[in-house]
Amino acid sequence: MFEQGDWLELPTAAGATIRVLKSVHPRARRLRLTVTSKGARITCPRGTHPSQVSAFLRTNVDWLERKLDELNLDAERLPALRVGVPTTFPLRGLETDLFWADGPYPRIEHAGESLTLVLPRPGSRALPVARGLIASFLEAQIRRDVSRWLATLVPLVGAAPTGLRVRPLKSLWGSLDARDRVNLDLSLALAPPAALRYVLVHELCHLRQRNHSRKFWAWVESITPDWREQRDWLRAHGSGVKAELERLVADVAD
Amino acid sequence: MFFRNLTLFRFSATVADDLEKLDEALAEHRLRPVGPLEMSTRGFVSPLGRNEEALTHSVKASTLVMVGSEDKLLPSSVVNDELHNRVQKIAEEEGRKVNGRERKRIKDDVLNELLPRAFVRSSRLAVYADRKHGWLVIDSSSRKSAENGVTQIREALGSFPAVPLAPEESPRALMTDWLATGNLPGGLTLGDEVELRDPATATGAIARCRRQDLESEEVREHLRNGKQVFQLGLTFDDRMTFVLGEDLVVRKLKFLDVVLDEMGDSPHDSPAAEMDARFALLTLELERLLGKLDEWFKLPRPD
Numbered sequence: 001m002f003e004q005g006d007w008l009e010l011p012t013a014a015g016a017t018i019r020v021l022k023s024v025h026p027r028a029r030r031l032r033l034t035v036t037s038k039g040a041r042i043t044c045p046r047g048t049h050p051s052q053v054s055a056f057l058r059t060n061v062d063w064l065e066r067k068l069d070e071l072n073l074d075a076e077r078l079p080a081l082r083v084g085v086p087t088t089f090p091l092r093g094l095e096t097d098l099f100w101a102d103g104p105y106p107r108i109e110h111a112g113e114s115l116t117l118v119l120p121r122p123g124s125r126a127l128p129v130a131r132g133l134i135a136s137f138l139e140a141q142i143r144r145d146v147s148r149w150l151a152t153l154v155p156l157v158g159a160a161p162t163g164l165r166v167r168p169l170k171s172l173w174g175s176l177d178a179r180d181r182v183n184l185d186l187s188l189a190l191a192p193p194a195a196l197r198y199v200l201v202h203e204l205c206h207l208r209q210r211n212h213s214r215k216f217w218a219w220v221e222s223i224t225p226d227w228r229e230q231r232d233w234l235r236a237h238g239s240g241v242k243a244e245l246e247r248l249v250a251d252v253a254d
Numbered sequence: 255m256f257f258r259n260l261t262l263f264r265f266s267a268t269v270a271d272d273l274e275k276l277d278e279a280l281a282e283h284r285l286r287p288v289g290p291l292e293m294s295t296r297g298f299v300s301p302l303g304r305n306e307e308a309l310t311h312s313v314k315a316s317t318l319v320m321v322g323s324e325d326k327l328l329p330s331s332v333v334n335d336e337l338h339n340r341v342q343k344i345a346e347e348e349g350r351k352v353n354g355r356e357r358k359r360i361k362d363d364v365l366n367e368l369l370p371r372a373f374v375r376s377s378r379l380a381v382y383a384d385r386k387h388g389w390l391v392i393d394s395s396s397r398k399s400a401e402n403g404v405t406q407i408r409e410a411l412g413s414f415p416a417v418p419l420a421p422e423e424s425p426r427a428l429m430t431d432w433l434a435t436g437n438l439p440g441g442l443t444l445g446d447e448v449e450l451r452d453p454a455t456a457t458g459a460i461a462r463c464r465r466q467d468l469e470s471e472e473v474r475e476h477l478r479n480g481k482q483v484f485q486l487g488l489t490f491d492d493r494m495t496f497v498l499g500e501d502l503v504v505r506k507l508k509f510l511d512v513v514l515d516e517m518g519d520s521p522h523d524s525p526a527a528e529m530d531a532r533f534a535l536l537t538l539e540l541e542r543l544l545g546k547l548d549e550w551f552k553l554p555r556p557d
Contacts, residue, residue: 104434104478105434105435105477105478106477106478106480107431107434108427120478121478125479125480128452128480129479129480132452132453132458132480132482133453133480135453136424136426136427136453136482137427139424140423140424140426140427143420143421143422143424144422144423144424146420147420147421147422147552147553147554148422148554150417150420150554150556151417151554151555151556151557152556152557154266154415154417154556155266155268155415155556155557158413158415159415160415160416160417160418161418162401162418163397163418164418164420179401
């Protein structure tokens with residue numbers, strides 16, 4: 001779908017350069033600048049004149065710089081997940097130890113503040129199996145929380161979603177689709193439960209208000225008075241959480 | 255009438271009270287025949303049979319309704335073929351191209367001509383609500399038709415916040431554990447069907463087995479390689495067999511002879527009486543199964 005273009009180099013006021021990936025999308029209507037942990041990307045409609053692109057980038061260079069700083073892209077990279085090497089990761093906002101053990105079937109054991117991955121035999125398949133286990137475990141954590149909250153939230157909102165999907169999302173935390181299904185980012189399992197609850201409430205409120213109007217935020221406020229705090233947490237720590245998830249469950253090319 | 259598949263929703267006690275007036279609410283939403291220029295109609299029909307009037311049928315706290323629909327069968331390829339012919343005819347006779355707007359108008363004409371001649375297919379979807387325990391049970395394994403069923407009830411009642419199942423225990427993890435260890439909760443035994451999938455990648459490997467001994471080495475080898483159970487064939491209390499999915503949809507539900515014998519083969523006076531007997535048996539049997547599903551997977555009822 002994307003026509004992967006080339007990297008554009010954008011000089012900043014401080015004298016540094018930012019690399020921006022230019023990509024042409026057939027359905028794009030206007031220029032769009034996005035920042036993820038993978039870097040900055042500018043999406044433009046077909047046939048956009050290069051000068052238009054560079055003018056757009058120049059007007060937004062300050063914003064781009066600020067966002068990249070927030071993401072801390074130059075923060076030290078997390079160690080890769082390796083079979084048999086214990087590590088730690090945040091689970092529901094709490095630092096949790098990850099251990100490895102041998103056993104007859106792949107299984108994950110959760111006790112207190114530690115998680116043990118039981119694998120039958122260390123082989124070439126061990127890493128994908130481990131990643132699959134972790135992903136299923138995290139999804140189960142989210143579903144358990146959401147299931148408990150939904151029982152009280154649905155009567156409050158007065159509307160029910162038709163389904164729940166949990167999977168890794170690139171830049172969003174959650175969304176509500178046209179068929180009223182809630183999508184949540186898998187990495188929310190690593191964030192504190194309060195942040196997950198805020199994202200869920202946010203999406204449920206979209207069942208009543210499909211926009212971000214004042215009315216919508218009033219709904220959110222009536223259910224989660226501390227939503228600003230949670231939103232700020234996600235803004236400040238979000239990229240770290242997403243990077244952690246990437247490390248734990250990223251699809252390995254096998 | 256026995257349900258073959260079960261898609262489940264839960265609702266709260268307050269919503270259960272609203273269901274008391276279901277009978278009146280449905281009267282205005284009877285199924286009407288599809289008109290010559292309509293694509294489809296939806297509405298309620300009597301669950302007791304063609305010649306009956308009542309739109310609901312209750313046994314204790316369970317109420318059965320039947321969502322009927324009539325759909326015109328008009329394949330888009332037929333419409334497009336006819337459209338193509340007409341466009342080509344214009345191009346040949348008048349030597350000009352047909353623009354988008356005109357194309358759309360011709361397509362509407364084609365639809366208007368073909369719709370009255372199209373076949374009508376009618377279908378029925380049985381739904382029952384257990385008001386005491388807050389279950390909405392739909393006889394379908396398709397998410398889409400289940401949602402259509404809920405939408406119909408929602409339209410009739412004005413509002414009907416039924417929640418899709420959100421288990422606290424991950425069905426995938428629990429069923430994988432059952433199969434790997436052989437420790438099933440009381441009353442359950444393994445059937446002969448399983449779907450195993452590799453959860454590591456979105457495009458992971460899938461192994462489906464039928465008529466397979468689930469305690470065999472082949473199945474264990476799949477589990478050792480990290481595949482997880484997505485669907486599992488089970489027998490409950492030696493009274494019914496089914497395939498349970500990770501989405502907690504019950505498929506291929508079949509009652510065993512023990513249950514059918516209890517029905518007795520005394521001939522019933524009318525189809526309606528027979529329906530009543532079958533529905534009573536169904537709700538009684540399912541009440542226990544749904545209670546157990548709640549216990550194993552923890553499916554909280556909204557309050």
